[in-house]
Amino acid sequence: MLISNSEKGDKVFENLELKKEIELTEWGKKIENIKKKKLKNKDETFKIIKTMAEGFDNLQETFSHCIGCHNCGTVCPICYCRQCYFDSSVSKPNADFIMMRAKERGGLSLPLDRLMFHIGRMSHMSLSCVSCGLCTDACPVNIPVAKIFSYVASQTQATFDYKSGENAGDPLPMKDYRLDEIGELGKLVKKAEISESHNE
Numbered sequence: 038m039l040i041s042n043s044e045k046g047d048k049v050f051e052n053l054e055l056k057k058e059i060e061l062t063e064w065g066k067k068i069e070n071i072k073k074k075k076l077k078n079k080d081e082t083f084k085i086i087k088t089m090a091e092g093f094d095n096l097q098e099t100f101s102h103c104i105g106c107h108n109c110g111t112v113c114p115i116c117y118c119r120q121c122y123f124d125s126s127v128s129k130p131n132a133d134f135i136m137m138r139a140k141e142r143g144g145l146s147l148p149l150d151r152l153m154f155h156i157g158r159m160s161h162m163s164l165s166c167v168s169c170g171l172c173t174d175a176c177p178v179n180i181p182v183a184k185i186f187s188y189v190a191s192q193t194q195a196t197f198d199y200k201s202g203e204n205a206g207d208p209l210p211m212k213d214y215r216l217d218e219i220g221e222l223g224k225l226v227k228k229a230e231i232s233e234s235h236n237e
């Protein structure tokens with residue numbers, strides 16, 4: 038199906054001698070129904086994922102089978118660091134350090150810093166996650182990584198009133214400061230100053 042959405046498009050239709058007055062009502066209804074079903078599925082899935090992703094203990098349990106392969110980060114089209122800290126030599130502790138940590142804590146869960154990797158990744162790219170699902174496909178131990186990241190992304194993106202991939206021109210929130218944000222910051226500073234002067 039071809040739909041013209043601009044004058045330029047109309048011109049192309051004209052040159053190709055195609056009819057542009059096609060009946061789109063039925064098609065539109067079908068799309069709306071599919072959209073409704075998908076949104077319902079998403080809401081139901083997020084209800085389950087919320088219990089897996091919110092709270093430290095739940096998150097730890099969710100990623101307890103993670104083998105630290107980092108496949109989920111490697112395939113992610115959004116993960117943007119040229120050198121991932123978690124794959125760098127700095128993040129690879131030597132045997133002495135591991136033994137020292139084990140002694141201090143009375144034991145160690147391996148691989149080390151498993152949760153740090155996921156939390157680090159969430160803080161880096163949840164604003165840009167497009168819910169493509171690649172991370173789930175790449176996980177060898179069947180953790181629903183994409184659903185978890187998509188859930189977290191829905192929270193962080195809503196905070197900034199931003200939807201990744203919706204409009205190509207929208208600036209990434211962390212790169213873009215709105216004047217009213219500075220105003221809000223000013224109010225907070227003033228409030229802190231007032232309460233400080235009262236304390237004195």
Ligand code: SF4
Nearest residue numbers: 113166167169170172
């Ligand atoms: S679902 Fe999100 S986190 Fe997973 S690979 Fe796609 S963009 Fe990356």
Ligand code: SF4
Nearest residue numbers: 103104106107109176
């Ligand atoms: S792909 Fe799966 S097992 Fe590998 S680091 Fe990601 S969550 Fe862990």
